[in-house]
Amino acid sequence: MMLSCPSSTMKLIKALEVNQTVTSYAQIRTKQLRLKRNGEPYLRLVLRDRSGQLETKIWNNVEDCDGRINEGDHVKYQGLVQDYKGAKQLVVEKIRKTIPEDRVSGFDENQIIPRTEHDVEKMWTRLQSVVTEHVSRPCIRELLGNILEKNEEKIKSYPAGVEIHHNYWGGFLEHVISVLESVLFFSKNYPDLDKDLLISGAVLHDIGKLEELINPENPAYTTRGRLIGHVVMGAVLVRAEASQITDFPTTLLTQIEHLILSHQGQLEWGSPKKPQTMEALILHYVDDLDAKLNRFHQILRDDPGDSDFTSFDRYLGRMVFKSNHSLCQDSESVTRRSK
Amino acid sequence: MMLSCPSSTMKLIKALEVNQTVTSYAQIRTKQLRLKRNGEPYLRLVLRDRSGQLETKIWNNVEDCDGRINEGDHVKYQGLVQDYKGAKQLVVEKIRKTIPEDRVSGFDENQIIPRTEHDVEKMWTRLQSVVTEHVSRPCIRELLGNILEKNEEKIKSYPAGVEIHHNYWGGFLEHVISVLESVLFFSKNYPDLDKDLLISGAVLHDIGKLEELINPENPAYTTRGRLIGHVVMGAVLVRAEASQITDFPTTLLTQIEHLILSHQGQLEWGSPKKPQTMEALILHYVDDLDAKLNRFHQILRDDPGDSDFTSFDRYLGRMVFKSNHSLCQDSESVTRRSK
Amino acid sequence: MMLSCPSSTMKLIKALEVNQTVTSYAQIRTKQLRLKRNGEPYLRLVLRDRSGQLETKIWNNVEDCDGRINEGDHVKYQGLVQDYKGAKQLVVEKIRKTIPEDRVSGFDENQIIPRTEHDVEKMWTRLQSVVTEHVSRPCIRELLGNILEKNEEKIKSYPAGVEIHHNYWGGFLEHVISVLESVLFFSKNYPDLDKDLLISGAVLHDIGKLEELINPENPAYTTRGRLIGHVVMGAVLVRAEASQITDFPTTLLTQIEHLILSHQGQLEWGSPKKPQTMEALILHYVDDLDAKLNRFHQILRDDPGDSDFTSFDRYLGRMVFKSNHSLCQDSESVTRRSK
């Protein structure tokens, strides 16, 4: 039904160009059967791969297509890319589910889901070694070790959020590692800090997200996630784990729960308590900074325009400057050259 | 007129105990002549040393004392410490300006003014070596070098503020170094950052304070400081210096000015622009975090109570927990030991 | 040392009049030894009974008194009430700890601690009967019954807060009963509400306060109370209890936790989630209204002035009008009588 893919590497949605015919692979995010004005049906799909997503129409063989493909399927498609009101749109001519043989002609499952650019296994190793080597109290080492062990699969796959930041496969772990490196720096550079607490906070502050969300490939909130929230769910999870450890000190556990509960920094941002220790304060700052930097990256990467600034980002409440790092070579300068 | 000081080290205000007679040294911060109900005069002084300050009364030989001591003087005093409405108060029996010989019996000028606990010369050397070794663009190295050279004396002595944080001799430099180490960490740990800009921001973000304030021993705002503010004054100073450098690139200077102008992070905190680059965002976070951590230290150090929490701090909007770092040895624990 | 109390009923602090000598009983809240200007010591006490508290000075026999009475003691005192800067003050002539015989001459321990005006046992019975008779699901009946049983002593004695509202012995129970009656009304008057959830919310919303606070006679925050807060502590307590009940339905427990977590109504008021069910919304409103009404009562009762309005109350952000309920008989009227 479909010719073999002309190129051996998979063409990503972000790279598609208007007025060209393309053959490639994607996942079906949404599928709807609709009627044209003349009463004839057509299919509206949203296709996506790790680079982005694309509105798609199928005008022909509609019933047949409709029966053979479903939401969530990985598909091979062929069609014409058009401009529709300034956005790209695909008119599909052929489409079918992928088959094992497609791997030969370029299909790569790893290109379907957006994912961290870091190596998940290396990050996991780093996480474990920090816990083993930098935590001095055995009780905390045991607590962290147990939680990591029980949640390894989720930690390696979950995003850190549905939309705003680190919203991709492995984003949770990427964010945790980043926060962890930052608190290690601060524990070295500032006096009087409790490194065990800082590490506990870095590792555990978002642990509730593993229960707040489901399905790392297409993350969504659980009912319990919406009604309780990851801040409290994380504290509850950690308290339950600590109660399995013999003689876990009461006030130490309270401090770890406080780190988790206060990491949003302010009541109006969802923390029922403000940070009341230096460790909690640092955790809030490096967590918030890492989230915002990830958002900056995302905006700078995705902004399609060629102006010096991105469009206004509602989450950050500002436009972002696309700075050019070889500025010292600019032809224009503040001062005239002395001659 | 006064016996030699019995101990060879100077007794600090914070260490004074109620109902004891003390002989020591301090500076006169405030001096007022007042009348008792019976019409007789008395002197009210505020004495201070690096550990704190003390309300003081002189009931006898008032006119004589009044003529011989002035605000700002370093003095030797002898008197009785009393409790007055819960605060310590000193009734002075003898007081005179210090004389060179006092050094023999314990007077130490370094104990008068509160100052950084770090070594100023070492910090200064670190600051210069970072500029020399970590900045890649010659134009920025020149800019930073010139500004440091012209302001060396102020940089080594100024506080970073009058009240809230790093409000002591050398506090400016301590704060700059701390912010600098943080941005060096982030430039190493995060991709795509312009290290030159981060260093410029760390070194220059508060440079306007050298003109906003006067008198590092007893800092106060200048008129220009109150009407313009260190945020804009810093940007103006840096622009003036850059205009002395041949061919300083226009957009590069704009970015440095932006770092300074946006470092308060939000409009309502005094920045006329929000951070619009990743470097400006990082600068804001590490600057703000360092200021708040310094405040935490200060509160924890000065809080006189023996409760688990400090009293409510208006600047931080919270009480701070006095955590005990050997918690793992606590007798109380969450779980019962399995036997 | 002291004559028998002339009257058989105990005179309360609120009823003391300036320039009169009084003999009565109270508790010592604070005791401080201070020095007069001439170096002689005096004692400053704060006395209190259920009607209020009183600044007190002892000028004579100071050392002797100081050794025989302590903070927390119940005492018999005799002294002169004076006006000091517009507030009443007591100069004590005689003071000693109470003895059993004082009961004969009027001492009544129940007059010492401020307490609810309602009958604690009756409220307790009402609470239990509502749970037994109005809750339809056995699992919730079991949950509420268990929690009440384990906490009976605290529920019967705790205040609902340290300062703002229901801040007296039995205030917790009084507040719970009031919220409970309100939700029963709403469950009857509005359609489609889950009465079990409403009752659970009313009974449990502040249950975390039993661990957030200690010592109902002189309530204070625990360390865990300050770092975690009663909102989360309550949810954790309830989750722990539910896990002891066989087959407690998951989503039902989540809803009860949501009721507790969201009862402050807004994130900035300390709830990590806003009410997302009608039951949670109602709970927030009737809880908040009951607290504010209690505050109105307290202000109206304690305001000493004779103006039409109380002084400005910082918690309520307003003055309160002292309305006169027989207004229809007022001589002044909007309209002239037609004759």
Next chain:
Amino acid sequence: MMLSCPSSTMKLIKALEVNQTVTSYAQIRTKQLRLKRNGEPYLRLVLRDRSGQLETKIWNNVEDCDGRINEGDHVKYQGLVQDYKGAKQLVVEKIRKTIPEDRVSGFDENQIIPRTEHDVEKMWTRLQSVVTEHVSRPCIRELLGNILEKNEEKIKSYPAGVEIHHNYWGGFLEHVISVLESVLFFSKNYPDLDKDLLISGAVLHDIGKLEELINPENPAYTTRGRLIGHVVMGAVLVRAEASQITDFPTTLLTQIEHLILSHQGQLEWGSPKKPQTMEALILHYVDDLDAKLNRFHQILRDDPGDSDFTSFDRYLGRMVFKSNHSLCQDSESVTRRSK
């Protein structure tokens, strides 16, 4: 021109299904003549009945249709329901104004306008009997009686708002009755409240809406409504009525005006004064709660999705949980059954 309606009951818009042909009745809310790209005209109508509204197109006989139907008309229509970008849309084949005979074949005017689900006459009777039986002061009974009498028609038909809550025929009265029952509960359950004032507040707090809005069938703001607002208009109306009553007490009237003026609770919500009496405080809470509960109902009823939560509601600032009230039977539970 049109066949008789096949079913004897009127089919409501909410119940229409895509890809079916329907014959039913509705009101024309909006009518616009437009041009297709080829220059030919078509009609765009918005039809509505009490269950919702529907975008509608007429492609044929356009001029003829346009001349025979107008905005506001009740019409009989026949057409095909289609899906257009995820929303239902109707392509009309036949349409004409209703005629008396349509009642026989199913047309019911009561199905056109959305209206309260309560019996208006019963609510009116309840309102009058509360005034007669629960108000103790004759002057207030007279005031309320007069206002009700003069505004009977409006009170029985007006909505309580244009959009947010109780926005349907009879919504005003439904809201007043609900607030009234609540204040009656509080007057019984809380001590020291003036029941006459509470009843006056419940009955009169929104009375200004009868002048702020016009046309209960299709409510809109009057010019005076927009420039003055129902809060002040209500107070003015009540003052005018009270001035017709002989010897209405001045301060009593002031209190009633205060109830009306302060019922929004906060200055930023449109009340020029905060509640300064307990009665005004209660009125604000039960009014606000009733409005929000009505909004919850509306959202839960109208949300089309099948997820556990409604979509985000801008007015409430949250999603609402669609709880299932037979939760105790859930198969999933927190704890494993002990066996």
Next chain:
Amino acid sequence: MMLSCPSSTMKLIKALEVNQTVTSYAQIRTKQLRLKRNGEPYLRLVLRDRSGQLETKIWNNVEDCDGRINEGDHVKYQGLVQDYKGAKQLVVEKIRKTIPEDRVSGFDENQIIPRTEHDVEKMWTRLQSVVTEHVSRPCIRELLGNILEKNEEKIKSYPAGVEIHHNYWGGFLEHVISVLESVLFFSKNYPDLDKDLLISGAVLHDIGKLEELINPENPAYTTRGRLIGHVVMGAVLVRAEASQITDFPTTLLTQIEHLILSHQGQLEWGSPKKPQTMEALILHYVDDLDAKLNRFHQILRDDPGDSDFTSFDRYLGRMVFKSNHSLCQDSESVTRRSK
């Protein structure tokens, strides 16, 4: 009992110097009988004249004095000015009510109450002539004329506020005239404005203050003032007056009421509606600006310090710069003179 006043002009409180004996005149604002520690009584008075007020003690002949003078009395006093905790305090030796003959020796009633520095009669004439000459619609001329006529006495004496601005005899009229001149300017300088409305707004915007306050000599809020507020009271008063005028146009009156109701500019500042016309917008700005300028004047006049800035003013939320208007002659300059 008292010698004649040595100087023929009355010495004002602001001009008193510490450690001097003074004989002058003032009003008694507050009088309290208190007890010294030894049980002997003394009198505490607050004296005031138009320049300020003064804490005062009478140690001798206390009962006698107490019986002969009362709050509100104008008195002649003699005493010694002392410094008490940095503020001036008076120890009175002689005091008695003023007698007619005191006028000969310097007593001037006009010096007792703080009052506008403008000529009240001239302002009144200006107000009337603007109404007569600048208002074009007869109905508005009649409305303004009637209101001015009925309230002439109050308009000529009331302050515009109790504390914040124009808080002195005649302040109301001074403020109205100032706002009036501003709106006349704007009506001339901006096109399309309705001058009649602007004048109405200027004259009437604060008219409710004549009922919100009582007693211009020592202004206080009325009960109705606190519960309703001058914003609504003014609109009600104007509506009542307009209803006395034959055929006053409905929408015109609504616009005037809107001007009054919206003149605070924002809901959170107490206006139930924001300005929705250009006239209402202008009125808000010039009213607010005039109030703030009056506050600046007051602060600059009263600030006792010799620094370049006043102390922090809570109402304005800032310090105010004491600028020197002959700055062009300053010795210091930005640039060096080229020579």
Next chain:
Amino acid sequence: MMLSCPSSTMKLIKALEVNQTVTSYAQIRTKQLRLKRNGEPYLRLVLRDRSGQLETKIWNNVEDCDGRINEGDHVKYQGLVQDYKGAKQLVVEKIRKTIPEDRVSGFDENQIIPRTEHDVEKMWTRLQSVVTEHVSRPCIRELLGNILEKNEEKIKSYPAGVEIHHNYWGGFLEHVISVLESVLFFSKNYPDLDKDLLISGAVLHDIGKLEELINPENPAYTTRGRLIGHVVMGAVLVRAEASQITDFPTTLLTQIEHLILSHQGQLEWGSPKKPQTMEALILHYVDDLDAKLNRFHQILRDDPGDSDFTSFDRYLGRMVFKSNHSLCQDSESVTRRSK
């Protein structure tokens, strides 16, 4: 190719009527080549003249047209105006660049760009004469004169903003003149103001906009404008100019910089300092008022509806009332005529 324009005056976009064929002139703001569903191309243009802008489609001769016209071109067009979803849309039949001869048949370049309704040269003359005649200090006269001279071209053409207010050719000058007249009024009507400072503030407060924006015909932000902002850019520009003047007094310059920096009035509105002088306070108020009045005008002029109110304006946060200034003749009145 195109017939001569039938009327001798140019038809403006705002005056176009649906379903009519029009021939007129405009500028091309945007040009995009797009594909129809059948794959054929069409052109989408946005045309604009001083009265507004218009969405435009070209269905025929697309490639040919595309090659001959460009963004920014002035063109002659002929086409049919249609209604598309409630907005006007033009289907172009003929289009070409304007040629000199078009002036004969009605083309007027002045009708293309929206511009101030005031005479630019008269405003410029007024501006210069105020500086010459009203400024008393020579140094300020020199400063203002120099800045005006250097920026004459920009001052005569720039808008005062891109979107919100005075967003048209000459808007900057119109706004400056308006603020200038206002401060002249206040300097005359209020005592103790420094007129030189007021004039400096009026002339210079927005001077940074001449560098913040580029291209007055189609204004946009510069990179430096976005990163620094006109508030600081203006202060920097003025400081640079003052440094060219011999002996410009230091504190005087600081005050002028303060006027510029604080003219937004509040930190959250982008001023790094609040106004701390009366002159700065006045400048902020008259600047803000003039901007808002211009917005009112704009909204009232452009609102297409026939209701009494404009639609909601997000910038002003309200609807605006379209008042009718001959209200006194209204048939409806508050009171019945007495007969």
